[in-house]
Amino acid sequence: MPELIAKSALHGQAPKVALGTTLSEGVVEKMVSVAPYPGRGAAVDAVLGALGLRFPAAGEAVAAGDVRLIWVGRGMAFLLGADAPAGLAEHAALTDQADGWAVLRIAGPVAVDALMRPFPVDLRAAAFPVGKVARVPLNHMQAVLCRTGEDAFEIMVFRSMARTAWHEIAEAMDVLEARARAS
Amino acid sequence: MRINCPLCGTRDRREFYYYGAEDYLDRPAPEAPAQAWDDYLHNRDNPAGVTRDLWYHDLGCSSWLVVTRNTVTHEILAVEAVADRKGGAA
Ligand SMILES: [Zn+2]
Numbered sequence: 001m002p003e004l005i006a007k008s009a010l011h012g013q014a015p016k017v018a019l020g021t022t023l024s025e026g027v028v029e030k031m032v033s034v035a036p037y038p039g040r041g042a043a044v045d046a047v048l049g050a051l052g053l054r055f056p057a058a059g060e061a062v063a064a065g066d067v068r069l070i071w072v073g074r075g076m077a078f079l080l081g082a083d084a085p086a087g088l089a090e091h092a093a094l095t096d097q098a099d100g101w102a103v104l105r106i107a108g109p110v111a112v113d114a115l116m117r118p119f120p121v122d123l124r125a126a127a128f129p130v131g132k133v134a135r136v137p138l139n140h141m142q143a144v145l146c147r148t149g150e151d152a153f154e155i156m157v158f159r160s161m162a163r164t165a166w167h168e169i170a171e172a173m174d175v176l177e178a179r180a181r182a183s
Numbered sequence: 184m185r186i187n188c189p190l191c192g193t194r195d196r197r198e199f200y201y202y203g204a205e206d207y208l209d210r211p212a213p214e215a216p217a218q219a220w221d222d223y224l225h226n227r228d229n230p231a232g233v234t235r236d237l238w239y240h241d242l243g244c245s246s247w248l249v250v251t252r253n254t255v256t257h258e259i260l261a262v263e264a265v266a267d268r269k270g271g272a273a
Contacts, residue, residue, distance in 0.1 A: 058244070
């Protein structure tokens with residue numbers, strides 16, 4: 001079989017900076033969905049425990065070093081940064097998702113303001129603390145939104161939506177920048 | 184109109200897909216009489232007031248929900264995940 005050239009969804013896209021806030025493409029080399037079979041919660045946690053992880057509760061992300069497990073919906077989480085541990089396939093449906101999603105990162109002082117335009121959720125720290133994850137639409141796109149730091153978020157969308165997602169967030173940053181300049 | 188998803192919290196109604204009456208949860212046995220299948224597939228009440236129907240959180244967590252709502256006031260009275268009902272799938 002020929003060797004294909006792997007390219008990320010936003011290959012070649014330069015980061016965008018506005019008001020000290022940077023939008024950039026994130027790279028996820030390993031992403032596996034984990035959907036425990038009915039009644040196997042304890043067995044799944046036992047296997048994940050070897051990585052220092054457990055299956056996340058709704059809206060939660062758990063991490064052990066660079067390996068993360070983030071909730072992405074009813075009965076499903078994404079394992080990021082590692083292959084599925086041995087034995088997990090006996091207790092959960094595992095599907096490689098790495099080619100199916102695009103990851104965007106935004107970090108900086110206006111990240112919250114920019115994201116609260118296209119995402120219809122309260123992203124203030126009290127309502128959406130570091131480590132929180134939500135399935136929430138980015139305008140009309142299905143998305144996963146994760147707060148990775150005080151001023152930092154990770155956004156996942158289906159790969160085919162990557163440029164639209166970039167456009168929506170970049171536009172929100174432009175509006176904030178124009179408003180700051182006018183005031 | 185907002186629906187309080189048990190997993191996601193209160194979200195705009197546009198995040199949800201409307202499926203139909205709660206009756207779809209009570210599928211008759213294969214050998215049930217024709218009348219039971221007729222009721223299941225076709226016959227629906229159309230109340231001016233409280234009704235219960237199925238919604239899917241398709242821009243959210245992918246939960247199927249039973250929503251109790253008032254068709255006159257548009258008030259959402261209760262939301263319950265189908266999976267959390269007794270006998271529901273995990
Ligand atoms: Zn939900």
